[in-house]
Structure formats: C-alpha cells, structure tokens
Amino acid sequence: MRYITLLLLTIVISSCSTYSDQELSAFDEKIKAHLDSLNKKMEKTENGLYYAIKDTGHGSEFISYKDQVTFTYKGSFLNGNTFQVIGKEDPLVYKVKQLIVGWQDALMMIKEGGKIEIIIPPQLGYATQKTDIIPANSILKYELEVLKVE
Template identity: 30%
Template sequence: MKKQNFKQKNEEEIKAYIARHQLEAQRTETGLYYLINKEGKGAQPNINSYIKIAYIGYFINGDTFDQNDKLEINLTEVITGWIEGLQYFKEGGEGVLFVPSHLAYGNKDNGPIPAGSVLIFDIQLIAVT
C-alpha cells in the first residue's frame, strides 16, 4: 500500500483555518505555521533545552485530543513540529503552532490522532532550562 502524501491537503487545511479565524500566522520553509500572541521575555529554547509548557492540542474541527498544564520534557522528545516551532518562542511567551502531519505523526494513526491530521497547539512556554 502506497503511503499517502498529506502535505498539499494539510497546507490547504491550515490556510483555510487561518483565513477563517482571521489570524496572521508565519509559515516556515518546512510548512509549519506559527503565531506568537504574547512575546515572552526569557530565554528561547534550542534543540537541547528542557522545557516546561502548558498546551491544548486540537484538530482543525476544534476537537481537543490532548492537554497538559505543566508538561516538563526535553525538546528532543517531542514531535518535529514542536522541536522547530517552540524555538520561535521565548520563555513566558504564548502562541499557536499549526503542525502539518509530516511534522507530527505522518501516515500513522497515533492514539486518538488519525493519520494525516493537522495538529493545532495553543502553547504557553513557562520555563526553559
């Protein structure tokens, strides 16, 4: 069975969501979109940083699939979209990551997340060490 490439479909879904909600997100070369709602004043994480964040993860349709008020984790232990996207935040910052499936779980189902899903995360970067 050939793997489906969701890149174009995800790109269209993200653009439509951003337009529908009248947001002004930035797009990176990888296809990740991010929006900084509150500029932090602290350190910016890098690939080796240990972070503490609060987040809500949801789909394009608004259904929540995960949330955590105080996740503490090394940046190397998260999905590619977070590794890239969280480096745009500063400690104390808040914003949104729009993660296409190729930067998350790709062509595989992962628990409540179907293959090919765009994942949206409301993020608050609490601490960077």
C-alpha cells in the same frame, strides 16, 4: 494521560514517513482554507509550520534544541474539537529534541514564559501514525506556553 503523551512522542520520534508533493500541498491548502474561514493570519515556516507568537517570553536566550522545557498546551483538530489539554497543575517536562518536529520548531522561536499558537501539518507531527486520540495524517492545532527552561 502523561503516559499516553509519552507514548505518542516515542512513536513519532521512531516513525518515518514521506509524503508526495501533492499530499503536502493538500495539507497546506486545508490549513490555508481553515485560516481563511476564521479570517486569521499566521506566519509559515519553510517546512510548513504555521505559527503566531502570542508572547515571546522573557530573558535573552531563545529556547534551543538541547534545552529541557516545562510547558502546557491545548491540542485540537482544525474542526475545533479538543483532544488534549495539559494544564499548569501537571505540565509536561521534556528535552526539546524529544518532541515532534512541529513543537521543536515552535519552541525555538520563543523564550521562557513564551506563548505560541501553531498549526502542524502531518509531516511535522504524527505523520501516518494512528493513536487512540489522533488519527493518522492529522493536521493539529496547539496553544503552547513555556513555564520553565533548563
């Protein structure tokens, strides 16, 4: 499972995809419709990441781009189907700069011990890359928890 995740992260970092304004708007409308259907409110960043901070975490320092983080997550699609769960018994450890843009942006909003729920449009995630578990152009939901920051 860790190797699949590492492969996915490597593909994303090396991939480059550009979307039209119309495509970006369509992704955003899908996310808004999803949130409306759940009667759920989330904040939105300028680049299109939707987020809800559940726990900012502790300490005085927010996570930075150069930090290494140990974290867990649950990943799912907008339809609610879970595609991957990384638990506390086997967390991931990565430098923030090695992760998909949506995760980078989200992690830098919290501190060690923080929890955040995010919805990542394709341009901030896996874009046009297709994997064994994630179709191309997927909008993804994650619940991230940071266990340790170094």
